[in-house]
Amino acid sequence: MKIKWKGNHAISIRLMIMDQITRIAEQQGRTLSPLDDDLRLLESGLDSLCLAILVACLDDELELDPFAGDNEIVFPVTIGDFIRLYENAVV
Numbered sequence: 001m002k003i004k005w006k007g008n009h010a011i012s013i014r015l016m017i018m019d020q021i022t023r024i025a026e027q028q029g030r031t032l033s034p035l036d037d038d039l040r041l042l043e044s045g046l047d048s049l050c051l052a053i054l055v056a057c058l059d060d061e062l063e064l065d066p067f068a069g070d071n072e073i074v075f076p077v078t079i080g081d082f083i084r085l086y087e088n089a090v091v
Contacts, residue, residue, distance in 0.1 A: 044087030
């Protein structure tokens, strides 16, 4: 499990992403499928606006944007892919 330090608090990337997904779905009135690593993002209940909000929130919370930079990024297909993308971006 990758950890991001924010001040003196350790934050699990996985838990933060799952919490953000749940919060955004509630705010946007979306019904989520049961979340697990194999669930396809397009079948999660989140639409493209929700995913954009998720990326923006994670950028703010983690000060991390794995989509920026010169490295080739393959867009994540599943929840697990999305989480690993962020976990692997932590330095």
